[in-house]
Amino acid sequence: MADAIADTRRLYTKPQNLNDAYGPPSNFLEIDVSNPETVGVGRGRYTTYEVRLKTNLPIFKLKESSVRRRYSDFEWLRAELERESKVVVPPLPGKALFRQLPFRGDDGIFDDSFIEERRQGLEQFLNKVAGHPLAQNERCLHMFLQDEIVDKNYTPSKIRQA
């Protein structure tokens, strides 16, 4: 029984454009959560974080943006995405209610190491979410990342190409 040897030669491919090969990739998206600052006095104090975005994805109106957000803004974003989109939204770093109780030995929610832990968790959360093609269609994500203020009375909608 003579077995024919299969033809395993590669299929023809057209050569790649050198600009495409060595130029910046079309999937550039970088999000940093940094510079925590505690604002306010006494019991009304809260911490804000700088959310900085750099991208070349056409779906984002601004290719560079920087806004300040607090933890409750992240909670709002997570709730909106869960309700409006089919995305399985990753969890946020913990709410740390126990840290808000009085008579603690440390600085509670204004403790440096806690803030750093939370900062890392928030950064991970945003990178996971912002890279999701379905989340990128949600108005709430763009408002959170690029608008000066989060308007919680907005009308949820889908975004097409910016």
Add this chain to the structure above:
Amino acid sequence: MSFFSFGQSAEIDVVLNDAETRKKVEHKTEDGKKDKYFLFYDGETVSGKVNVTLKNPGKRLEHHGIKIEFVGQIELYYDRGNHHEFVSLVKDLARPGEITQSQTFDFEFTHVEKPYESYTGQNVKLRYFLRATVIRRLNDINKELDIVVHTLSTYPELNSSIKMEVGIEDCLHIEFEYNKSKYHLKDVIVGKIYFLLVRIKIKHMEIDIIKRETTGTGPSVYHENDTIAKYEIMDGAPVRGESIPIRLFLAGYDLTPTMRDINKKFSVRYYLNLVLIDEEERRYFKQQVWGGKNKSEGSESGLLQK
């Protein structure tokens, strides 16, 4: 297993005439082991001898007949009581009576039809066997000899390549191409994936071969999917204009032929899944029916989330 009795008992044995020359092939048993069996094709004659050996020489063995059967049947594991015999032939070897000494009977099933290939799956089994029986009042003495049947097919006259552009709008566009639409079990899948638009951060890409065994009909249809192979074809992030080659040797995997609605009882189909995984473990896939048509029957793509 025989009763404690003072009567006579016998051993029964089935031997094929061409046992020396006939080819044997490996076939999986129900518990996953591999055994060797004689190989037959459709239309071949099955002939041999049945040896009845008395355990206590000198004593008589009374019986209600000795026969040999050739059976081809489909067994659904969830319904073991009902065997669906699609081939059933009988030859009587001896009329009811008695045997006083060990005897040998010749048999021949001429040009037996064997329409389907032997198959042992997860929920269904199709097998062929010879069964020799000494019929008695209380308990029969019988012996089965399993054989394996392969079907032959010809190379398809038309075996066009498959080429398709798929993707998620504004996000990921690829064009995939496979050199054939029908592959045989020792074939090589040669193809390529060409990236037209990459706006997500891809970590790697793989091809999966999925086997789907379908049993039952109407409302009680049951599909069992099994991933036969996962083969990584790309590690790292591609950009626009890049072409990734595919070369997948099928002989290394445990495959069976595609079986369509065998005796209206079961089917076995294979799918090629192209899967891309991004940096956040999100999976993007394109499923293609293999050996099937180039159309959307059984073809889907999408974005799966963890």
